[in-house]
Amino acid sequence: MGRIMLFPARLAWRVLIRVATILVLPVSAMVWLMHLLRYVSDIRRSDVVVLMTNPPAFAHTIVGPDVARRMFKGQQCLFLVAFWKFGFNPLVSEIWSDIDVRFIRRFVLAVQFRHRVTSIPFAQLHDRMAQWVTRKVVWLLGHKDGCFFSLEELYEELLSQESLARNVTADHSGWSPPMRLAAAQIILQQRVPAPNIHLPKHMLEEISGKLARIWRSSGNEEEAKYCCLYLRYEEKDSYTTRLRNTSNIQNHLPAVSLLNGQGYQVLLTGDLGLDVETRDAFKGRLVDAESLGVEAGVFNLFAALEADIFIGNNGGGVCLPNINDIPVLFLDAFPFNFGYKNSFVYFKSARDKKGCVIPGLRLISDFAADITATFGALENNSAAEITEAVASFIDDLKALDGPDPHADIAEMIPVNSLFRITGARISPAWIRHNVVVTDEMAS
Numbered sequence: 001m002g003r004i005m006l007f008p009a010r011l012a013w014r015v016l017i018r019v020a021t022i023l024v025l026p027v028s029a030m031v032w033l034m035h036l037l038r039y040v041s042d043i044r045r046s047d048v049v050v051l052m053t054n055p056p057a058f059a060h061t062i063v064g065p066d067v068a069r070r071m072f073k074g075q076q077c078l079f080l081v082a083f084w085k086f087g088f089n090p091l092v093s094e095i096w097s098d099i100d101v102r103f104i105r106r107f108v109l110a111v112q113f114r115h116r117v118t119s120i121p122f123a124q125l126h127d128r129m130a131q132w133v134t135r136k137v138v139w140l141l142g143h144k145d146g147c148f149f150s151l152e153e154l155y156e157e158l159l160s161q162e163s164l165a166r167n168v169t170a171d172h173s174g175w176s177p178p179m180r181l182a183a184a185q186i187i188l189q190q191r192v193p194a195p196n197i198h199l200p201k202h203m204l205e206e207i208s209g210k211l212a213r214i215w216r217s218s219g220n221e222e223e224a225k226y227c228c229l230y231l232r233y234e235e236k237d238s239y240t241t242r243l244r245n246t247s248n249i250q251n252h253l254p255a256v257s258l259l260n261g262q263g264y265q266v267l268l269t270g271d272l273g274l275d276v277e278t279r280d281a282f283k284g285r286l287v288d289a290e291s292l293g294v295e296a297g298v299f300n301l302f303a304a305l306e307a308d309i310f311i312g313n314n315g316g317g318v319c320l321p322n323i324n325d326i327p328v329l330f331l332d333a334f335p336f337n338f339g340y341k342n343s344f345v346y347f348k349s350a351r352d353k354k355g356c357v358i359p360g361l362r363l364i365s366d367f368a369a370d371i372t373a374t375f376g377a378l379e380n381n382s383a384a385e386i387t388e389a390v391a392s393f394i395d396d397l398k399a400l401d402g403p404d405p406h407a408d409i410a411e412m413i414p415v416n417s418l419f420r421i422t423g424a425r426i427s428p429a430w431i432r433h434n435v436v437v438t439d440e441m442a443s
Contacts, residue, residue, distance in 0.1 A: 031107035047075035053127035059316030214284030224265035230312030247380035267303035337417035339424025360434030
């Protein structure tokens with residue numbers, strides 16, 4: 001009976017939100033146009049205007065402007081972001097010196113439920129409208145048709161111009177769109193230099209001053225180095241998203257203590273916060289936004305852009321240190337073909353469907369492109385693994401510019417992979433745990 005009653009309720013809801021969308025969409029269009037009129041002078045003096053509506057994620061508010069400023073280097077670029085309150089950080093507009101970035105709020109009623117956002121009018125319809133209106137405004141202000149790009153069009157233009165590998169003829173047709181984009185962006189960065197990105201000076205001074213005070217209060221006399229610890233743990237419905245999640249904060253604490261002993265103040269960002277007991281135990285040596293009493297958006301940008309080293313997971317947060325060429329250690333990395341420039345990678349472990357450990361060499365060769373882990377189940381890094389990976393990373397930094405001593409093993413990862421194209425390295429600690437020992441036992 002409940003199922004029978006549920007059907008008409010769902011039907012009525014669908015009819016209601018569609019009618020509401022039709023009624024509200026014209027109002028949303030007028031509001032969008034009014035927002036655009038605030039930036040008429042910016043649009044008029046710009047050679048290129050880009051509008052980001054899709055993909056609707058934080059990472060693209062970094063990747064998009066970085067791609068635009070390099071593709072159109074020497075031209076005046078305006079990058080507009082259609083955003084709402086979920087997943088965006090409008091302070092991103094403050095970090096660029098060579099491109100204008102503006103955030104324009106969508107006029108929608110949006111509700112998040114079970115990690116999905118429902119909006120009236122529908123986001124897809126709103127964004128089609130926003131693109132059409134913006135394109136017309138740009139044209140009416142006297143620009144040629146080629147001046148305006150949606151973000152998707154900009155990416156298509158990049159992928160049509162940039163080869164995905166240097167001197168590599170392997171087939172890249174099976175790559176996922178994010179992997180193709182990441183590879184093209186890295187190559188573009190190598191070909192077209194651009195300034196590093198930073199928060200304005202007054203924000204930098206405020207955060208660094210507060211960090212210095214709590215660092216000294218914990219008994220440290222020497223000036224701290226910064227380590228950004230970016231831990232992602234998303235509970236989205238997307239299965240492939242959850243595969244990249246890390247383990248709990250407690251498993252990272254021994255490594256934090258190790259970093260503290262090396263003079264690093266650890267700045268925690270991402271999805272895992274600090275409880276009161278942990279915050280008190282580390283007393284300024286492990287810090288999050290709440291520890292400083294500052295806005296999370298400011299702290300997260302500061303931590304990722306001003307860090308001496310970056311340790312974390314495969315997620316949107318890595319876009320920031322990537323631009324500023326900050327050395328990176330990836331923990332709990334997946335898939336097994338993942339990597340970025342200036343990075344060491346410590347992959348997850350895995351078991352097959354019978355529960356047997358899969359040797360490391362098979363993970364990085366046979367299953368390198370398996371982004372859904374069809375081979376079995378992934379296992380997060382243990383506290384001991386994380387600590388050893390961090391200890392190795394600190395030593396590895398001393399020879400970052402030298403040859404990779406484990407290049408023969410890294411070459412087992414397919415050549416047409418993000419790992420190989422970006423010149424990433426496998427963490428020596430991972431090799432010790434998952435190649436030497438595991439493979440010998442398996443044989």
